[in-house]
Amino acid sequence: MNIGDQARQGAASGHVVGGWDWPGSLPQTGSSEVILEVHDLTIDFNSIDGRLRPLEGVSISVSNGEIVGVVGESGSGKSTLSLALLGLLDSPPAVYTRGSISFQGTDLLKGSMAAFSKVRGFKLGMVLQESIEALNPVYTIGFQMREALEVLAESTGRPIKKEEIESECLRLLAELCIDNPELVLTKYPHELSGGMRKRVAIAMSVLERPRLLILDEPTTGLDAYVQNRILSLLKRMSEEYGLAMLIVTHDLVLASRICDRVYVMYAGRILESGRASQVLREPLHPYTRVLVSSVPEGFSDSPDLPVQSGEPADVRKLPRGCKFQERCPLVRERCRMEEPQLFLLPEDRTSRCWLMESGIRTYP
Amino acid sequence: MESAPILELTGLSVVFRTHRGILRGLAPSDEVRALDNVNFEIGSQEVLGLAGETGSGKSTLARTLVGLYSPTAGEVRMLGRTIDYRSREDIRYLRKNVGIVFQDPVGSLNPRLRVKEIIAEAAIASGMPPVERKQRVEEIVQLVGLRESALDAFPRELSGGEKQRVSVARALIVPKKLLVLDEPTSSLDVSVQAQVLNLLRDIRRKLEISILFISHDLRVLKYMSDRVGLLFYGKLVEIADTRQLFNEPRHPYTVELVSHINDSGSSSSSSPVEHKPSATGCRYSQVCPSRFSRCSEEPPMYSVGPGHYAACHLFESEPSSGKLSCGLSQLSAMADRENTSN
Numbered sequence: 252m253n254i255g256d257q258a259r260q261g262a263a264s265g266h267v268v269g270g271w272d273w274p275g276s277l278p279q280t281g282s283s284e285v286i287l288e289v290h291d292l293t294i295d296f297n298s299i300d301g302r303l304r305p306l307e308g309v310s311i312s313v314s315n316g317e318i319v320g321v322v323g324e325s326g327s328g329k330s331t332l333s334l335a336l337l338g339l340l341d342s343p344p345a346v347y348t349r350g351s352i353s354f355q356g357t358d359l360l361k362g363s364m365a366a367f368s369k370v371r372g373f374k375l376g377m378v379l380q381e382s383i384e385a386l387n388p389v390y391t392i393g394f395q396m397r398e399a400l401e402v403l404a405e406s407t408g409r410p411i412k413k414e415e416i417e418s419e420c421l422r423l424l425a426e427l428c429i430d431n432p433e434l435v436l437t438k439y440p441h442e443l444s445g446g447m448r449k450r451v452a453i454a455m456s457v458l459e460r461p462r463l464l465i466l467d468e469p470t471t472g473l474d475a476y477v478q479n480r481i482l483s484l485l486k487r488m489s490e491e492y493g494l495a496m497l498i499v500t501h502d503l504v505l506a507s508r509i510c511d512r513v514y515v516m517y518a519g520r521i522l523e524s525g526r527a528s529q530v531l532r533e534p535l536h537p538y539t540r541v542l543v544s545s546v547p548e549g550f551s552d553s554p555d556l557p558v559q560s561g562e563p564a565d566v567r568k569l570p571r572g573c574k575f576q577e578r579c580p581l582v583r584e585r586c587r588m589e590e591p592q593l594f595l596l597p598e599d600r601t602s603r604c605w606l607m608e609s610g611i612r613t614y615p
Numbered sequence: 616m617e618s619a620p621i622l623e624l625t626g627l628s629v630v631f632r633t634h635r636g637i638l639r640g641l642a643p644s645d646e647v648r649a650l651d652n653v654n655f656e657i658g659s660q661e662v663l664g665l666a667g668e669t670g671s672g673k674s675t676l677a678r679t680l681v682g683l684y685s686p687t688a689g690e691v692r693m694l695g696r697t698i699d700y701r702s703r704e705d706i707r708y709l710r711k712n713v714g715i716v717f718q719d720p721v722g723s724l725n726p727r728l729r730v731k732e733i734i735a736e737a738a739i740a741s742g743m744p745p746v747e748r749k750q751r752v753e754e755i756v757q758l759v760g761l762r763e764s765a766l767d768a769f770p771r772e773l774s775g776g777e778k779q780r781v782s783v784a785r786a787l788i789v790p791k792k793l794l795v796l797d798e799p800t801s802s803l804d805v806s807v808q809a810q811v812l813n814l815l816r817d818i819r820r821k822l823e824i825s826i827l828f829i830s831h832d833l834r835v836l837k838y839m840s841d842r843v844g845l846l847f848y849g850k851l852v853e854i855a856d857t858r859q860l861f862n863e864p865r866h867p868y869t870v871e872l873v874s875h876i877n878d879s880g881s882s883s884s885s886s887p888v889e890h891k892p893s894a895t896g897c898r899y900s901q902v903c904p905s906r907f908s909r910c911s912e913e914p915p916m917y918s919v920g921p922g923h924y925a926a927c928h929l930f931e932s933e934p935s936s937g938k939l940s941c942g943l944s945q946l947s948a949m950a951d952r953e954n955t956s957n
């Protein structure tokens with residue numbers, strides 16, 4: 252198999268999300284308007300143990316209806332990025348050192364953090380990696396879902412009938428492969444398995460019909476079938492309602508199946524970006540090549556996977572120069588001295604590697 | 616397979632009875648059939664992959680194989696010896712021969728012990744003399760590719776990949792016949808997963824050991840296993856040689872799952888309805904696109920090719936060695952051997 256092929260095919264189609272009515276209905280076609288534009292975002296964690304920079308100069312954009320992936324190994328800064336975009340980083344230790352986050356044209360970093368709370372949960376939905384945190388432990392799932400729908404009805408000024416609330420909750424849970432949704436509504440979050448909680452968290456996040464959904468590891472730890480189901484559902488929502496998504500994951504196969512574009516992240520930096528099918532089929536950056544060749548392929552008599560030893564980067568001790576040098580099979584002298592910039596290449600691709608210097612032109 | 620199987624399961628069932636809280640004490644208890652009449656065997660030095668979605672009973676099987684759960688019905692035979700789960704002696708025999716790596720690498724390592732103590736613990740428990748133990752720790756640490764400095768560390772100081780290496784070392788410090796790996800890589804990054812998979816393949820080549828590899832990732836199972844079995848809500852629905860299973864899946868459930876990982880597959884957009892098991896008849900019948908009248912009866916395991924079995928009524932009239940009911944695993948095992956030896 253080739254994960255690039257899957258990228259082009261996209262996830263298997265699934266059910267339509269209930270008979271929903273997405274408020275503020277979108278221009279249905281060609282709404283390629285940018286909804287989220289992050290520029291040069293740099294975050295520091297300042298603590299008594301010193302300073303740590305989990306994100307350095309991150310620039311990404313997401314358009315309406317687009318599914319964008321941020322792919323990287325653990326510790327690369329993915330969760331920090333999603334929390335930063337939501338204004339949910341604990342401060343201290345976190346500090347927004349540089350950059351801007353523009354959501355629907357408003358810079359959320361200008362002024363107070365109140366700008367985040369105006370959009371978060373409504374226009375900017377989220378499914379955090381620790382999905383249990385999103386659910387209140389002292390209320391049943393049913394109570395929390397109903398409450399969310401009531402709040403929505405109030406804020407949009409469109410009343411929903413009690414039966415409608417009930418049936419929407421059930422339908423949404425069933426859509427996410429939840430067995431016996433009636434029973435699940437009566438449960439408390441701790442009574443559910445991890446996978447179940449994740450699905451409930453996804454259901455909760457779309458209840459409020461956001462315009463952009465940030466999902467941190469949405470299907471990690473779930474089995475193939477449920478994973479498939481969730482991907483179909485997400486894909487469908489994006490197609491039908493123009494819902495934009497930023498999916499943060501370490502799972503390349505997942506990214507290749509659902510994303511339109513991907514950013515590859517390492518040590519808090521974007522190392523490569525482009526259309527998902529291209530990046531994962533013909534990676535340009537040596538790091539992306541390592542990731543792609545690590546996906547097991549073939550039967551038990553196929554050769555061992557071509558991976559070198561070496562662990563994901565630790566932002567506490569990064570080398571000077573290219574941050575990937577210790578694991579890079581193509582490392583050369585210059586890489587140890589100077590960090591490459593993100594080179595802009597044909598077909599809207601970028602790659603942060605000296606080997607690309609002879610590419611077309613460099614990033615501004 | 617020339618030699619006798621290492622492990623044989625016959626009609627294995629594990630049923631959990633969960634009593635709900637005090638207030639509901641009067642209500643009848645819930646029964647969960649985590650495993651229902653499962654039959655298979657693992658040959659000498661064979662890697663058997665076991666797939667299944669969450670809650671299908673994979674971990675229950677793993678835990679039963681090291682005596683943490685007891686069968687409600689059926690038989691577990693280890694190296695030809697039928698295990699009596701009430702006998703301490705037998706459980707000890709089971710644990711002596713079966714090593715296990717648990718699903719959760721973090722929770723399964725004692726946080727208060729140093730890595731070398733964690734690894735040596737099992738050897739001490741087995742009564743291995745200190746001199747031999749020391750040498751064995753060195754050997755095993757080398758085998759799993761753990762850096763020397765990790766030996767004095769506590770688990771929390773290790774990366775995910777290193778923790779899994781420690782778990783493997785601990786499972787193998789006393790030589791085993793069967794290694795049970797319950798989702799050994801599902802919490803790891805792809806590049807680290809690749810390293811651990813390479814390690815496990817290396818172990819397989821170096822040691823004379825059989826492996827039960829449990830994972831819900833079909834890609835990983837395909838890459839690691841000689842044969843693959845699929846569980847659906849406690850039922851083994853299909854089992855076959857890996858190539859056979861991926862190239863010619865027979866059971867409708869397998870067909871669906873395999874279509875998701877195959878490249879050309881125009882991802883058969885089979886109606887993604889809820890995977891709710893049916894209470895009577897074939898468990899897959901609620902969602903099965905091929906369902907027909909017979910399906911209200913529970914299907915037995917039919918032989919659908921050499922060493923290839925599927926629990927589905929569609930194969931009732933297969934011309935091969937005929938149908939073999941689930942309970943007759945001995946027979947099916949014999950047929951299996953005949954089929955593979957010629």
Ligand SMILES: Nc1ncnc2c1ncn2[C@@H]1O[C@H](COP(=O)(O)OP(=O)(O)OP(=O)(O)O)[C@@H](O)[C@H]1O
Binds near residue numbers: 474647648669672676
């Ligand atoms: N100790 C227990 N008491 C009661 N029920 C249990 C117990 N252990 C497992 N179960 C139930 O048995 C069924 C099978 O669980 P098991 O942990 O074996 O699934 P699994 O296939 O390993 O799933 P996963 O992929 O999530 O690890 C589930 O319905 C589970 O809730």
Ligand SMILES: Nc1ncnc2c1ncn2[C@@H]1O[C@H](COP(=O)(O)OP(=O)(O)O)[C@@H](O)[C@H]1O
Binds near residue numbers: 323327328331341567
């Ligand atoms: N609150 C925090 N204080 C200090 N360091 C942190 C904090 N949160 C995350 N980090 C560090 O920042 C780096 C990136 O972490 P994270 O964003 O969680 O990565 P990922 O989600 O890609 O696995 C890691 O080295 C992590 O240990």
Ligand code: SF4
Binds near residue numbers: 575582606
């Ligand atoms: S800059 Fe050098 S070390 Fe970094 S990825 Fe490119 S070749 Fe490798």
Ligand code: SF4
Binds near residue numbers: 905
């Ligand atoms: S027995 Fe019937 S319902 Fe079950 S898998 Fe076969 S065709 Fe489908």
Ligand SMILES: [Mg+2]
Binds near residue numbers: 329330331467
């Ligand atoms: Mg994370």
Ligand SMILES: [Mg+2]
Binds near residue numbers: 673674675718797
């Ligand atoms: Mg399990």
